[in-house]
Amino acid sequence: MNPMLFAPELVLLFGSLILFFLSLSGSGGRQARNLSLVIALVAVVLTFAGFNQQGTLFYAAYKVDHFSQLFKLLIGCGLTVVLLFGGDLKGVSDEVRPEYYLFLILSTLGLVMLVSSVELLTFFIALELSSYSLYLLVPMRDDRTGVRSQMEAAIKYILFGVVATGVMLFGMSYLFGLTGTTYFSELLPKLHALGATPAAMVGIAMVMGGFFYKLGVFPFHFWVPDVYQGSSNETTAFIASVPKLGAVALLIRITTLVAPNSEIVVDLMMGLAVASMFYGNLVALVQKDIKRMLGFSGIAHAGFVLLGLITLQESGYATSMYYIFGYVVMNLACFLVICKVSAQGENVLIEDLSGLHKRSPLLALTLGVGMFALAGIPPFVGFMGKFMLLAGALKAGHLTLVILAALNTAIAIYYYLSVVRVVYCNDPEERPAVAVDGVTGAVSVGLMVLIVAMGLAPAGVLEMATQALRAIL
Amino acid sequence: MDFLIMNDGTPWLSILIFLPLAGALVQMCLKGDQAARLWAMLVTLATAVVSLPLYFKFNPNTALYQFGEDHVWIPSLHIHYTLGVDGISLLLVLMTTLLMPLCVLGSWRYIQKRVKEFMVCLLLMESFMLGVFAALDFVLFYVLWEAMLIPMYLLIGVWGGPRKVYASIKFFLYTLAGSVMLLVAIIALYLKTGSFSIPNMMGQNYSTVFQTWVFLAFFLAFAIKVPMFPFHTWLPAAHVEAPTAGSVILASVLLKMGTYGFLRFCLPITPEATFTFMPYVLWLSVAGILYGGFTALAQSDMKKLIAYSSVGHMGFVTLGIFVLNTKGIEGALLQMINHGVTTGALFLCVGMIYERTHSRELAMAKGVGQYMPIYVTFLAFFSLSSLAFPGTNSFVGEFLVLAGGFAKNKVVAAAAVPGAILAAAYMLRMLQKVVWGGTDNPDQSYLTDLNLREIVTLAPLLFFVFWIGLAPKPFMNVMHTSVAHLLDQVNVAQAGGAVKVAKVMLP
Numbered sequence: 001m002n003p004m005l006f007a008p009e010l011v012l013l014f015g016s017l018i019l020f021f022l023s024l025s026g027s028g029g030r031q032a033r034n035l036s037l038v039i040a041l042v043a044v045v046l047t048f049a050g051f052n053q054q055g056t057l058f059y060a061a062y063k064v065d066h067f068s069q070l071f072k073l074l075i076g077c078g079l080t081v082v083l084l085f086g087g088d089l090k091g092v093s094d095e096v097r098p099e100y101y102l103f104l105i106l107s108t109l110g111l112v113m114l115v116s117s118v119e120l121l122t123f124f125i126a127l128e129l130s131s132y133s134l135y136l137l138v139p140m141r142d143d144r145t146g147v148r149s150q151m152e153a154a155i156k157y158i159l160f161g162v163v164a165t166g167v168m169l170f171g172m173s174y175l176f177g178l179t180g181t182t183y184f185s186e187l188l189p190k191l192h193a194l195g196a197t198p199a200a201m202v203g204i205a206m207v208m209g210g211f212f213y214k215l216g217v218f219p220f221h222f223w224v225p226d227v228y229q230g231s232s233n234e235t236t237a238f239i240a241s242v243p244k245l246g247a248v249a250l251l252i253r254i255t256t257l258v259a260p261n262s263e264i265v266v267d268l269m270m271g272l273a274v275a276s277m278f279y280g281n282l283v284a285l286v287q288k289d290i291k292r293m294l295g296f297s298g299i300a301h302a303g304f305v306l307l308g309l310i311t312l313q314e315s316g317y318a319t320s321m322y323y324i325f326g327y328v329v330m331n332l333a334c335f336l337v338i339c340k341v342s343a344q345g346e347n348v349l350i351e352d353l354s355g356l357h358k359r360s361p362l363l364a365l366t367l368g369v370g371m372f373a374l375a376g377i378p379p380f381v382g383f384m385g386k387f388m389l390l391a392g393a394l395k396a397g398h399l400t401l402v403i404l405a406a407l408n409t410a411i412a413i414y415y416y417l418s419v420v421r422v423v424y425c426n427d428p429e430e431r432p433a434v435a436v437d438g439v440t441g442a443v444s445v446g447l448m449v450l451i452v453a454m455g456l457a458p459a460g461v462l463e464m465a466t467q468a469l470r471a472i473l
Numbered sequence: 474m475d476f477l478i479m480n481d482g483t484p485w486l487s488i489l490i491f492l493p494l495a496g497a498l499v500q501m502c503l504k505g506d507q508a509a510r511l512w513a514m515l516v517t518l519a520t521a522v523v524s525l526p527l528y529f530k531f532n533p534n535t536a537l538y539q540f541g542e543d544h545v546w547i548p549s550l551h552i553h554y555t556l557g558v559d560g561i562s563l564l565l566v567l568m569t570t571l572l573m574p575l576c577v578l579g580s581w582r583y584i585q586k587r588v589k590e591f592m593v594c595l596l597l598m599e600s601f602m603l604g605v606f607a608a609l610d611f612v613l614f615y616v617l618w619e620a621m622l623i624p625m626y627l628l629i630g631v632w633g634g635p636r637k638v639y640a641s642i643k644f645f646l647y648t649l650a651g652s653v654m655l656l657v658a659i660i661a662l663y664l665k666t667g668s669f670s671i672p673n674m675m676g677q678n679y680s681t682v683f684q685t686w687v688f689l690a691f692f693l694a695f696a697i698k699v700p701m702f703p704f705h706t707w708l709p710a711a712h713v714e715a716p717t718a719g720s721v722i723l724a725s726v727l728l729k730m731g732t733y734g735f736l737r738f739c740l741p742i743t744p745e746a747t748f749t750f751m752p753y754v755l756w757l758s759v760a761g762i763l764y765g766g767f768t769a770l771a772q773s774d775m776k777k778l779i780a781y782s783s784v785g786h787m788g789f790v791t792l793g794i795f796v797l798n799t800k801g802i803e804g805a806l807l808q809m810i811n812h813g814v815t816t817g818a819l820f821l822c823v824g825m826i827y828e829r830t831h832s833r834e835l836a837m838a839k840g841v842g843q844y845m846p847i848y849v850t851f852l853a854f855f856s857l858s859s860l861a862f863p864g865t866n867s868f869v870g871e872f873l874v875l876a877g878g879f880a881k882n883k884v885v886a887a888a889a890v891p892g893a894i895l896a897a898a899y900m901l902r903m904l905q906k907v908v909w910g911g912t913d914n915p916d917q918s919y920l921t922d923l924n925l926r927e928i929v930t931l932a933p934l935l936f937f938v939f940w941i942g943l944a945p946k947p948f949m950n951v952m953h954t955s956v957a958h959l960l961d962q963v964n965v966a967q968a969g970g971a972v973k974v975a976k977v978m979l980p
Contacts, residue, residue, distance in 0.1 A: 315549070357631075372623055377649075378616035387612070391550065391660045399661075406657050410650040417626075417645055425630045425638050459547050466549075 005055050005064045007046040008072055009116075012109040015039030019102040029089060029097025036101040037083045040108075044076035054471075060183065061119035065471035070464060071115040071249045078242040078328055079108045081447070082234065085336045085440050091141045091232025091345030100140050104238065107133035111246040120172045120182040120207075123250065124165075127210065130246065131161050134239060141232040144346060153223075153230025160223040164213030171206025174199055175257075188257060196262040205268055208254050214247035215302045216295075218276040225283075228295035233342050236291050237335035240298055241328040248305060248324040252317045255309045256473060269310045270401055276303030277408040284415045290338060290350050293415060294331070297374060300412060301327050307389040307405060311396040314469050319388040321465040326373075326381035326454055333370035333447040337363045341434055350419055355428025360436055364423050366444040373451045375416035376409050381454040388458070476672035477541030477557050477609070478532075485527055485540050486556040486607045489570070490600055492520050497596035506588040510581055513592035517573040520599065524570040531563055533951045536958030538609060538672065546613070551668045555609040560955030561736050561806065562606045564948060568813045569606065569726050571933065573599045576718040578930040579821045583717050583828055584632060591632055594624040595718060602726050606733065611659045611669040615652075618730070622648055625719070625727070633714040640707075640714035647707040651697035658690035662742070675741035676962055688746035691739050692754075698731030701754075701791055702761035705784045712780035713833070717824030720776065724783055724820055725813035732790045732809055736802070740794070741962040747797070748963075754795045759888045761788030766895025770902070775823045776833045778903060779816060782859060785892055786812045786867075792889055793874035796881040797963055802956050804873025807948060811866040811941060815858045818934040822852050825927055826907075829920050835903065840910030844920045849908045851923075851931045856904045858938045860896040866941035 003010075015035070022032055047069060056063045092100050110130025117123050139154040176182055178200055179190040194200045213220040228236050258265045280300030287293035305327075308320030340363055341356065342348050357364035373380035386409065394402045436444075454461055480486070496516030503509055531539060538557030546554045558566055576595060584591045601621040608614040622645055630641035662674050665683070679687070697704045708728075712720050740747050765785030772778035790812070793805030823833060825848065830837050842849040858865035861872075871893060878886030923931075941948055 377623060378620045383616070383619070387656065387660075388550065390656065391663065394657070394660045395664055402657055402660070403654075406653040410646075410653045413649050414642075414646060417642060420626075421630060421638055421642060424627060425641070459549065462547075462549055 002053070002055060004046075004050045004053050005057060007050060008043045008076065009109060009112055011039060011043045011046060012105055012112060015043075016102055016105045016109065019098060019105060023098035023102055026095075027098065029092075029094045029100070032098040032101040033083065033087055033089065036105055037080070037087075039105055040076060040080045040083055043108075043112075044073065044080055047072045047076055058122075060185075061122045062113075062116050063118045064116055067249070067468040067471045068116040070468040071245055072112050074325060074328070075108060075111050075115070075242055075245050078245065078332065079104070079238070081332050081443060082238045082242070084443050086234030086237060086339050087439070089232070089234055089345075090339075090342065091144075091234065093142050096140050100137060103133040103136045107131075107137070107238075108242065111243060114246045115249040118184040118253075120175065120184075120187075124169065124172070127214075127250075128165065130243060131165070131214075134243065135161065137235045137238075138227060138231045141230070141235070142345065144344075149230045150232075153227045157223045157227045160220070161213065164210050164220055167206050168210030171203045171209065174203030175207065178203065184253065191257045192259045195259050196264065198264075200259075201262055201264050204254060204257055205265055208251060208269075211247045211251045211254065212272070212302075214243050215251065215305065216244075216276075216299045217272050217302045217306065218279050218299060219272075221276065221279070221299045221302075224299055225292045225295040228291045228298075229289055229347060232345055233291070233335065233339045233348070237332065237339060240294065240335065241331045244298075244302075244324060245328060248320060251305075251309060252320065252469070253472060255312065255317070258312060260312060266310050266312065269306050270398065273303040273306035273310070274401065274404050276300060276306070277405060281408050281411045281415075284412070287415070288349050288351070290348050290353070290419065293350065293419075294334060297412070297415070298331070300408065301374070303408075304386065304389055304405065307393045307401070310398065310401075311392050313392070313396070314466065314473060316392045316396070317469050318462055318465040319385065319392050321468070322458060322461050323385035323389060325461060325465075326385045326451070329447055329450050329454065330370050330373040330380075330382055333366050333444065333451065334374070336440065336444055336447065337367040337370070340436060340440060343432070350422055352431070353419065353422050354426035354431060356423040356434070358428050358433075359431060360434040362436055362441055362444060363434055366448055367423055368420050369448050369451055371416040371419050373455070375413045377413075379452060379455045381451050381458075384455045384458045388462075476538055477543060477555070478535070478537050478539045480540045480542060481530070484542050485523070486558065486603075487542055488523055489520060489527075489566070490556075490604045490607065492516065492523060493573075493596040493600040493603075497593045497600070500589060500593050500596060503589060509589040509592045510577065513577045513595060514574060516596060517570075517577050517599065520603075521570040521574055524567055527558065527563060528567060528951075531558075531951055533560065534954055536560070536954045541609075546610070550612075551663075552612045553610045553668075553670065554613060555670060556607045557609045558607055560952040561959070562733065563951055564806065564810050565606045565726075565729055565733060566603060568729075568810050569599065569602050571937075572721060572725050572813065572817055575817070575821065575930050575933065576721050578926060579721065579824055580716065580718040581926060583824055587631070591628070591716075594628050595722075597624040598628070598722055602722075602730075605730055609671050611662070611671055611674070614671070615656060615659060619649070619652060621727075625722070628719040628722075629711055629715045632716040632719070635714070636710070637714045640710040643707045644711040647697055647704075651694045651704075654690040655694040658687045661687065671737065676965070677742075679743070679745075681745055684743040684746040685749065688739060688743040688750060691734065691743070692750070695731040695734035695739070696757075698734065699728055699787050699791060700731070700784065701757050702764050702784065702788070703757075705761070705765075708784065709777050709780040712783070712820075713774060713776045717820060717827070720820040720824070721817045724779075725817035728783065728787055729809045729813060732787065732794060732805065735791065735794050736806070736959065740797075740959060744963045744965055747795075751795050751797065755792060755882075755885050758788045758792040758795065759885060759892075761785065762792070762889050762892035763895070766892050766899065769899040770895060772899075773835050774833050775826070775835055775838065775903065776820070778835070778899060779819050779823065782896065782899065783812070783816055785896060786816070786859075788892065789871055789874050789889070792885070793877055796874075796877045796885075797960065798877050798880055799956060799960060800873050800880065801877025802959065803949060803952055804870050804875075804877055806952050806956070807941070807945065808867065808870030808874060810948065811858070811870045814934050814937045814941070815855055815865075815867060818851075818855045818931060818938075819859060821930055821934075822848070822855060825923065835906050837915060839906050839917075840908075840914030841917050841920055842908035844917050845922045847923045847928065851935060852907060853904060854935055854938060856900040858942070860900040861893055864939070864942050866938050866945075868942060869945045
């Protein structure tokens with residue numbers, strides 16, 4: 001066995017073990033955070049070094065290829081960015097911080113394994129590893145409101161999660177029943193041979209449900225606003241970005257199972273996409289808490305991601321990947337600002353951002369760029385992604401869907417713009433200036449450059465995504 | 474790329490577009506307000522100088538796009554970075570580069586807070602606007618067209634008047650909502666032609682139904698930008714609240730993008746639908762002319778007055794475009810430039826009085842003629858130009874438009890004529906109040922007349938008012954071939970059912 005194949009996973013695994021012992025020793029969060037950062041960086045470097053590795057492990061249940069390596073790299077980078085700007089972890093008390101980082105690393109480990117697994121049970125185990133660690137992160141927040149909203153969020157998260165997992169397992173049982181295998185490489189030809197058999201369609205749709213839940217697609221979205229609001233800002237930053245990479249990776253894998261002529265699954269996904277976009281955007285219009293607003297906006301963006309999948313073509317999958325990469329970057333930029341503006345880890349209302357341009361010009365610019373990018377205004381990455389998704393969907397003949405999606409862009413601009421308005425046009429009044437340390441400043445500049453660069457030169461990223469897809473198609 | 478004459482080795486258009494952008498990036502690193510003003514002035518002047526060779530090297534005898542550049546941008550979607558100007562866009566590019574230094578000069582004292590950021594926004598605007606006029610790839614066009622909203626939003630929202638928040642959001646939402654369907658139309662056209670090249674989309678034999686839908690999507694986007702009645706409601710709000718430079722950019726350049734869009738996209742890409750919808754657009758233009766005129770007559774806020782007068786003037790432009798003959802379109806093109814020069818100058822004039830009295834109310838500006846003789850001289854000439862007085866620039870443009878209108882249909886043209894009279898009424902009313910006022914003038918003795926900077930700001934515009942008014946030939950020359958080519962492209966479709974509808978609508 002080539003150790004390089006499994007090196008990032010091993011680093012995360014041993015890292016979490018060290019964190020576990022650190023949590024037993026009762027030492028502080030500072031140490032744990034630095035250690036996690038080292039783990040994350042080493043994992044990123046190792047993934048990068050092994051980017052061109054290929055091979056299978058564990059009786060072919062685990063496959064390392066371009067596709068998995070690309071996602072692993074991005075998951076690692078996402079974790080690193082969250083650790084960099086969320087270093088002070090204001091919303092979580094010092095004594096549980098080692099555990100916090102332990103579960104954060106474990107959750108990342110789950111995601112990293114998820115994108116490599118090519119067998120249904122491995123899927124399931126990896127998914128649960130990442131989900132259960134996340135469930136535990138949510139209630140670790142300090143109880144500052146006195147109503148234990150973080151507990152409520154955690155319970156919702158776990159209950160909906162379990163239901164979604166149940167649906168997914170049920171679907172897997174159908175697939176196994178139909179084909180007699182849990183291996184992806186064998187499922188694919190058998191399911192395609194079955195064609196548009198109702199049982200196969202139902203099975204695939206139910207398996208998708210598990211990842212719709214992760215991505216926050218209607219009707220698996222109910223956890224999103226409450227968990228976003230109830231978790232500490234740093235946790236939300238993670239939940240809102242990194243796991244979505246894994247979800248899209250797996251959704252692409254599952255969508256490839258859909259036989260080319262199965263209209264029903266495509267229609268179902270179209271319906272879910274439209275429902276997600278309208279629901280997310282319309283409800284986001286009236287939000288006051290910015291995390292909640294971003295939660296609903298995330299639901300709408302999840303709908304957009306589906307636009308690429310319904311084409312059932314390589315180019316469509318590639319744009320979906322491009323879109324979710326861009327989405328993670330934009331979202332991280334926004335959450336970076338939220339984490340910094342929140343002085344003691346409390347939730348940030350949109351109103352609290354008043355006059356941010358005077359309190360911290362850099363953060364204001366970051367948030368402005370992030371919001372305009374999420375809204376899909378050029379020259380940012382959000383526009384390019386949206387444009388390519390619409391072009392792909394129209395090419396596949398879904399005119400009505402494209403028009404509805406375009407209308408959603410117009411609806412969405414209002415709430416993104418309201419944030420920019422508060423940041424740039426309102427007076428700060430009594431609100432204090434926000435200090436930005438060097439690392440955070442560098443990260444925010446880096447994220448802005450990425451948002452613009454990906455928007456202006458999407459060819460490189462698309463090429464990378466297409467290469468990665470060749471490995472699985 | 475047979476529609477393109479490549480540049481002579483110097484990428485003039487790219488230099489034009491990227492010079493202000495680079496200037497904006499440098500600007501961000503500068504310290505101090507005065508340095509920011511000087512730097513912005515330097516960059517905009519340099520851009521203006523760089524744009525001059527475009528006029529002298531332009532070959533007016535070809536309808537092809539000149540100074541062309543073509544690079545692959547996103548290969549998988551066949552998106553190119555294609556630039557080029559023809560007789561339709563050349564003058565708009567030059568007008569933009571001329572106006573920007575004046576905008577910087579006009580904001581010299583007006584903008585006192587966050588000067589650096591203001592100038593960055595101005596430079597970004599210039600870059601995007603020039604790009605919109607020069608882009609020959611639809612995605613490039615759309616990217617710049619939308620990107621422009623961000624600095625413009627900030628110009629109004631941060632440096633605007635008391636109702637800036639309302640005005641800026643309304644401006645942004647209106648324009649963006651109008652352009653989302655444009656995006657869908659662009660993609661639909663791409664799927665038909667296989668590329669995003671604008672000239673390649675022209676003259677294709679699209680089906681009537683397809684043309685109709687594409688035209689409607691185009692029309693919504695451009696009519697909002699123009700703005701045509703009844704899509705004009707964002708305009709008075711945005712104009713009134715924007716700072717002087719913002720109003721000038723809005724009125725002089727941004728509105729032209731709508732009419733430029735009609736000329737560049739609607740007419741040549743969807744000629745059949747253009748004929749179908751022509752009567753409706755003509756009547757909407759007439760409605761705009763009359764509505765703008767009457768509303769301007771009732772304003773007590775000088776900026777609002779000029780804003781509504783813009784609705785009327787732009788009505789003349791759309792009228793000229795949609796009569797679909799040489800005189801009409803050439804008149805409309807010239808009128809686009811005229812409106813840019815004259816209305817820009819009027820907004821600068823209002824800004825100058827606002828800096829002194831801190832009010833835009835006509836009643837507060839009554840009788841300043843006694844104390845500001847130079848100012849009212851400028852104002853008088855620009856007002857006369859605005860009402861299309863013979864000898865000034867607008868006369869030539871409006872005359873051509875009406876001549877084209879009468880050649881097309883006497884009823885429509887006759888219905889637009891009262892607009893010219895209304896223009897005289899509201900402009901002279903304003904002029905009378907500002908110069909002389911009445912017996913109850915407020916005390917204006919504290920006012921100082923224009924200083925050298927302000928005179929320098931207005932003088933070039935006055936020069937163009939008379940130049941175009943007395944000798945429009947250098948301006949008309951460059952457009953003849955392109956307009957003739959455009960009409961050829963449109964007239965291909967002049968057959969079939971569209972004409973019958975026109976007979977009913979245009980008695």
